[in-house]
Amino acid sequence: MSQTVYWIVTILLFIAGVYLLAVMERWAIYGRFEFTYPVKSWLALFGQESVTPRKMDKVFYETAPLLFITAALLAAMVLPFGKGSPAIDLATGALFINAALAYIMVAVLMAGWAPNGVYALVGGWRFLGQLIAYSMPIVMAITATVMRAESMALPTIVDSQQGLWNIVYQPVGFLLFYLSSMAMAFLPPFDLPVAPGTLAGGVWAEFTSVRLLVFRIGRLTLIMTLSLATTVLFLGGWHGPWLPDFVWTFLKTLAVAASCFGVSRFAVRIRYDSLLAWSWKYATPAALFNILWVGILLLL
Amino acid sequence: MNYGARKGSWDFFKRLTARAMASDLSIFPVPGADVLRACGMHFMQKGMSIVATPREANVLLVAAPVTEKLAEKAAIAYAQMPRPRVLVFAGLDELPHLPKPDVKVAIEAENLQEEIKKWLTQYAWSEEAIPFAPEKLKKALEDQQEGQGHMHHDHGGGHDHQPHEEQGSEEKHQEHQHEHGSGGHDMGGGFMSMVAMTKDMPRSMDGLAMEMNPAHFGPFFPGLPGGLSISVMLDGDTVMQAEIEKGLLCRHLSHDFPAVPKEFIEHISKINPLAPVAFRLLAEKAVRNILQTANSHYKNVSDLVLLEKERVLCHLNWLAVFSHTIGNLWMQQKAVSLHRQYQHGQANGKAIVKFAEQISKMPHLKKRLMPVGAIPENLLHHVSGPVARAAGLQKDARMQDKTYQELAFSPVQEQQNNAWGRLLVRLAEIRQSLQLIEKSKKMVDTKEKSPAITDKVSGKGMAQIETSAGMASLMIHLDEGTVKHFHLQTPAVSHAALIPQVAAMQELGDALIGIASLDIAPWEIDL
Amino acid sequence: MMICTVGLAGMLYLIKKSLGKTVEEPGKSVPAESGHLSPKPAWGRYHVHYYGFALLFLAFDMEMAYMYPWAVVYKELGIMALLDMGVFLMILFLGLIYTWNQGGLKRQ
Numbered sequence: 001m002s003q004t005v006y007w008i009v010t011i012l013l014f015i016a017g018v019y020l021l022a023v024m025e026r027w028a029i030y031g032r033f034e035f036t037y038p039v040k041s042w043l044a045l046f047g048q049e050s051v052t053p054r055k056m057d058k059v060f061y062e063t064a065p066l067l068f069i070t071a072a073l074l075a076a077m078v079l080p081f082g083k084g085s086p087a088i089d090l091a092t093g094a095l096f097i098n099a100a101l102a103y104i105m106v107a108v109l110m111a112g113w114a115p116n117g118v119y120a121l122v123g124g125w126r127f128l129g130q131l132i133a134y135s136m137p138i139v140m141a142i143t144a145t146v147m148r149a150e151s152m153a154l155p156t157i158v159d160s161q162q163g164l165w166n167i168v169y170q171p172v173g174f175l176l177f178y179l180s181s182m183a184m185a186f187l188p189p190f191d192l193p194v195a196p197g198t199l200a201g202g203v204w205a206e207f208t209s210v211r212l213l214v215f216r217i218g219r220l221t222l223i224m225t226l227s228l229a230t231t232v233l234f235l236g237g238w239h240g241p242w243l244p245d246f247v248w249t250f251l252k253t254l255a256v257a258a259s260c261f262g263v264s265r266f267a268v269r270i271r272y273d274s275l276l277a278w279s280w281k282y283a284t285p286a287a288l289f290n291i292l293w294v295g296i297l298l299l300l
Numbered sequence: 301m302n303y304g305a306r307k308g309s310w311d312f313f314k315r316l317t318a319r320a321m322a323s324d325l326s327i328f329p330v331p332g333a334d335v336l337r338a339c340g341m342h343f344m345q346k347g348m349s350i351v352a353t354p355r356e357a358n359v360l361l362v363a364a365p366v367t368e369k370l371a372e373k374a375a376i377a378y379a380q381m382p383r384p385r386v387l388v389f390a391g392l393d394e395l396p397h398l399p400k401p402d403v404k405v406a407i408e409a410e411n412l413q414e415e416i417k418k419w420l421t422q423y424a425w426s427e428e429a430i431p432f433a434p435e436k437l438k439k440a441l442e443d444q445q446e447g448q449g450h451m452h453h454d455h456g457g458g459h460d461h462q463p464h465e466e467q468g469s470e471e472k473h474q475e476h477q478h479e480h481g482s483g484g485h486d487m488g489g490g491f492m493s494m495v496a497m498t499k500d501m502p503r504s505m506d507g508l509a510m511e512m513n514p515a516h517f518g519p520f521f522p523g524l525p526g527g528l529s530i531s532v533m534l535d536g537d538t539v540m541q542a543e544i545e546k547g548l549l550c551r552h553l554s555h556d557f558p559a560v561p562k563e564f565i566e567h568i569s570k571i572n573p574l575a576p577v578a579f580r581l582l583a584e585k586a587v588r589n590i591l592q593t594a595n596s597h598y599k600n601v602s603d604l605v606l607l608e609k610e611r612v613l614c615h616l617n618w619l620a621v622f623s624h625t626i627g628n629l630w631m632q633q634k635a636v637s638l639h640r641q642y643q644h645g646q647a648n649g650k651a652i653v654k655f656a657e658q659i660s661k662m663p664h665l666k667k668r669l670m671p672v673g674a675i676p677e678n679l680l681h682h683v684s685g686p687v688a689r690a691a692g693l694q695k696d697a698r699m700q701d702k703t704y705q706e707l708a709f710s711p712v713q714e715q716q717n718n719a720w721g722r723l724l725v726r727l728a729e730i731r732q733s734l735q736l737i738e739k740s741k742k743m744v745d746t747k748e749k750s751p752a753i754t755d756k757v758s759g760k761g762m763a764q765i766e767t768s769a770g771m772a773s774l775m776i777h778l779d780e781g782t783v784k785h786f787h788l789q790t791p792a793v794s795h796a797a798l799i800p801q802v803a804a805m806q807e808l809g810d811a812l813i814g815i816a817s818l819d820i821a822p823w824e825i826d827l
Numbered sequence: 828m829m830i831c832t833v834g835l836a837g838m839l840y841l842i843k844k845s846l847g848k849t850v851e852e853p854g855k856s857v858p859a860e861s862g863h864l865s866p867k868p869a870w871g872r873y874h875v876h877y878y879g880f881a882l883l884f885l886a887f888d889m890e891m892a893y894m895y896p897w898a899v900v901y902k903e904l905g906i907m908a909l910l911d912m913g914v915f916l917m918i919l920f921l922g923l924i925y926t927w928n929q930g931g932l933k934r935q
Binding site: 028029030031032034037039040041042043044046047048049050051118119121122125126188189191192195196197198199200201205206207208209212264265266267268269270271273 | 306314316317318320321323324346349352353355356358380382383384424513514515521522523534536537624625626627628629630633662664665668807808809810812813
């Protein structure tokens with residue numbers, strides 16, 4: 001297959017994935033599948049008037065949604081869908097995902113700060129705390145996969161899982177990565193910055209119309225990206241029998257995302273400070289243990 | 301409709317978006333989703349959903365009862381909604397502060413969705429759109445600006461968008477200057493000296509100088525019962541002080557009341573829209589006690605069934621609010637749908653019991669709720685209802701009731717003075733109430749007529765009843781068959797008094813969960 | 828890529844603009860606070876109750892900069908790499924345990 005076709009297929013698959021994720025998100029809230037819902041609600045947001053809060057920080061306010069979606073897409077760029085990967089093949093891919101996704105926190109914090117309202121402000125600062133909780137485990141889990149592949153290039157990481165997927169090779173790492181990526185995408189139970197029940201919308205509350213639309217699609221993109229990263233790093237990427245490689249990646253990604261929404265439907269919101277305490281008391285030591293575990297396995 | 305439409309003329313794309321909006325109605329409920337549910341409006345159907353903030357909504361749905369003060373708050377919420385916005389009154393004709401409704405329906409109307417859709421597709425854009433600027437709102441904004449020295453700009457309508465936004469950054473700048481001025485230079489400490497700058501600031505618990513933020517949660521807050529408004533002082537995200545905002549729901553029920561006992565009973569039943577049956581039965585009982593006529597056994601049993609049914613409904617309704625506060629999507633949806641089914645007499649008890657069991661086994665829930673909402677020991681004697689029974693107090697007005705005694709009733713009890721205990725007690729009570737209803741069906745009896753309350757009697761009557769939130773008691777004074785005065789004690793009053801204790805020094809989420817776990821019906825506080 | 832994203836978003840904003848201006852009304856620009864006019868600008872010295880964690884995070888985040896290159900060459904260097912990083916991480920880990928021990932791993 002030529003490179004251009006691969007490009008188009010991947011982009012279309014990614015967009016289809018985001019759309020299906022929107023359907024799943026709706027299911028997580030109302031327990032029913034509405035396949036036309038995303039189109040309707042996105043169009044509806046277009047029609048909405050855009051209200052901007054008084055005494056706000058204009059630069060932050062305008063930048064936050066764009067930065068949010070850009071960060072998610074940047075990270076998606078380096079993640080390979082298939083063998084003849086159309087993604088930018090960076091030698092430091094694993095590090096790059098991390099660097100790009102760090103801006104998610106910046107964007108959310110900016111969105112919390114900009115409107116100059118209490119609900120949003122609390123939500124923004126909460127998310128900074130959340131970052132301190134999720135970022136260590138996520139980084140260390142990625143490191144352990146890099147150790148096995150002896151390379152930070154993502155296609156190499158996928159190749160290293162040929163015989164045995166990382167989910168089996170380093171299950172602790174997978175679990176940490178999975179939960180941390182949910183925290184990064186602030187899906188319930190980690191939906192602290194936007195908690196409808198305690199902050200009535202939180203950081204997103206003052207964003208209306210297209211800005212909110214960019215945020216919403218940005219979040220779905222983020223979940224898609226993170227699920228794709230989970231697939232690439234832990235679920236053997238495109239490896240699988242019978243079907244073409246990119247189909248495998250797509251299916252695995254959707255399955256990861258679906259499981260995220262499944263967890264989020266039945267979970268109870270966690271306090272960010274207990275999240276912090278758990279992260280540092282259990283998750284960080286567990287991540288270190290995971291590195292040690294992989295280290296020993298590699299030397300054997 | 302001129303207050304709700306966007307300015308402009310129709311074109312193809314606008315029609316498209318309007319149609320999309322019509323099939324995705326986001327409703328901001330006033331006074332609250334729980335009150336609407338009690339009225340039979342659940343919004344479970346496709347294309348309708350309840351949203352947490354007016355910013356996300358395109359429909360403001362107002363349902364009775366709404367007081368004058370509450371209408372003022374609703375007007376603020378309406379003003380903050382982005383257009384196109386539809387103002388819907390359900391079971392109301394007009395309200396102060398708010399404009400004429402775009403759509404008027406009866407409570408529990410079937411055609412609600414249709415009507416709103418029709419409006420949106422017809423009037424979402426209109427050339428006649430004009431700003432909504434009620435005097436009260438303008439004045440409130442002016443007052444606010446006067447109270448804050450350097451914020452002298454006019455933020456009202458009139459000028460267009462661009463200068464408005466720039467103004468924001470300008471003011472930020474001024475603020476910074478202000479900060480420097482009062483701190484660094486005056487004190488003679490080094491420029492921007494931290495010690496000097498923070499000299500006059502309030503201290504947090506750990507001695508750090510921080511600025512506190514006042515904030516309101518309510519009256520239309522999704523994680524709290526509708527109408528309940530809490531004003532808090534936040535230090536970061538810790539609640540330093542919390543108190544209930546009083547007077548919002550004042551309907552003058554304790555001053556203007558009908559003298560005829562029959563109407564008086566109706567009157568009392570209006571006190572709490574979430575529990576009309578309990579209060580009606582309470583009033584009936586009090587009147588009956590004056591007449592000193594016992595009820596027929598049949599009536600007693602049917603009263604019991606009514607009361608217990610309402611208890612199940614109230615607990616489910618509370619669960620729907622509470623699950624929103626703790627952030628569980630599944631529980632929220634299930635509680636709402638079971639509430640609706642049970643209200644329509646469709647749900648079988650088994651589904652509800654199963655639901656209660658599933659909740660009590662939910663992972664992490666216990667650990668999350670155990671540390672939340674403890675009430676100081678020395679204040680425990682003020683509480684009643686599930687809150688008291690969760691703390692291990694055997695307090696229940698039903699124990700004195702003969703009909704309940706016949707059914708071998710004994711109250712549910714837990715030894716957990718926290719949100720988890722309260723959840724468990726309410727879940728167990730749902731089960732118990734369903735059992736009581738089942739058992740009482742078997743009590744065979746002949747139908748008799750209750751004595752009418754027409755005799756011209758005088759005297760004082762006292763009655764107690766166990767509502768879903770706790771014990772309510774009523775004392776009335778009849779003179780020659782007319783009600784002279786009455787005195788009502790409701791559980792919400794004593795529970796609301798605990799809000800400062802339950803919320804103080806807690807993380808915001810915990811504070812709100814603690815308050816929600818008390819099941820305070822604000823309607824019982826401001827009569 | 829970034830240009831594409833920003834371009835796409837810009838297009839969205841333009842479409843939005845074509846749908847009409849915002850009608851300015853009193854109270855509309857005040858941040859929503861469930862039916863209240865929020866009383867004052869919220870900006871100020873915000874008390875983050877997790878500063879202890881934040882300090883710890885700084886130490887660990889620095890360490891991650893060394894971890895990546897180490898991870899790439901780990902298999903090549905073998906047991907020496909494990910021991911080297913082991914000693915380094917142990918020191919950091921002791922720091923974590925010390926913080927825990929001193930009650931730093933809770934809400935301040």
